[in-house]
Amino acid sequence: MMSRRRILGIDPGSRVTGFGVIDVVGQQRLYVSSGCIRTPQGASLADRIKVIVEHLFEVIDTYQPDEAAVEQVFVNVNPAATLMLGQARGAAVTALVIRSLPVAEYTALQVKQSVVGHGKAPKEQVQAMIVRLLSLSGTPQSDAADALAVALAHANHSHSAVAAFTRQGLRIKGGRLA
Numbered sequence: 001m002m003s004r005r006r007i008l009g010i011d012p013g014s015r016v017t018g019f020g021v022i023d024v025v026g027q028q029r030l031y032v033s034s035g036c037i038r039t040p041q042g043a044s045l046a047d048r049i050k051v052i053v054e055h056l057f058e059v060i061d062t063y064q065p066d067e068a069a070v071e072q073v074f075v076n077v078n079p080a081a082t083l084m085l086g087q088a089r090g091a092a093v094t095a096l097v098i099r100s101l102p103v104a105e106y107t108a109l110q111v112k113q114s115v116v117g118h119g120k121a122p123k124e125q126v127q128a129m130i131v132r133l134l135s136l137s138g139t140p141q142s143d144a145a146d147a148l149a150v151a152l153a154h155a156n157h158s159h160s161a162v163a164a165f166t167r168q169g170l171r172i173k174g175g176r177l178a
Contacts, residue, residue, distance in 0.1 A: 005023070006023050007022050007023075007068065007151045008021050008059065009147040010147055011143050011144075012088045014084040015038070017039075019036075019056070020033070020140075020147035022148065022155065029152060029155055031134040034147060037051065039051045060099045067101060069106060070092055104154050106157070114157065123142050127140065130148050
């Protein structure tokens with residue numbers, strides 16, 4: 001019987017944080033769930049961070065992922081927006097760490113290269129590939145699709161590392177070499 005790895009992917013945002021959950025069974029990538037955490041418009045940054053953390057706790061408790069992957073923040077032309085995005089990302093990483101999940105980080109370029117094949121792919125192309133790779137009946141919202149792409153990128157990158165460790169007689173337990 002093949003083992004299953006459940007991966008939670010997160011596309012952080014101060015207004016909308018996308019999440020995507022996939023299962024990896026052998027070479028198969030199976031869709032489990034996805035969605036968006038929307039923070040209240042006009043809410044303070046502290047209130048938005050609270051919403052992100054609480055909703056991620058719900059997602060983690062509901063789907064019980066084995067590991068997580070988060071998209072890294074890119075530097076924006078607007079320093080205030082970049083700072084807010086970084087704080088939302090920090091809130092997401094904090095929620096994952098509190099729930100004892102191993103966390104991997106990927107740049108948008110790495111995610112797009114892994115899912116689409118090139119790092120300059122537009123959002124619509126990422127969404128189309130997510131539909132195709134996970135055999136979805138509909139197109140997920142942009143932020144949810146991005147989170148699923150992060151989860152797929154992690155599945156693709158971590159699978160090769162796990163296979164290399166296994167060939168050397170090593171194994172990974174709780175995100176660490178055992």
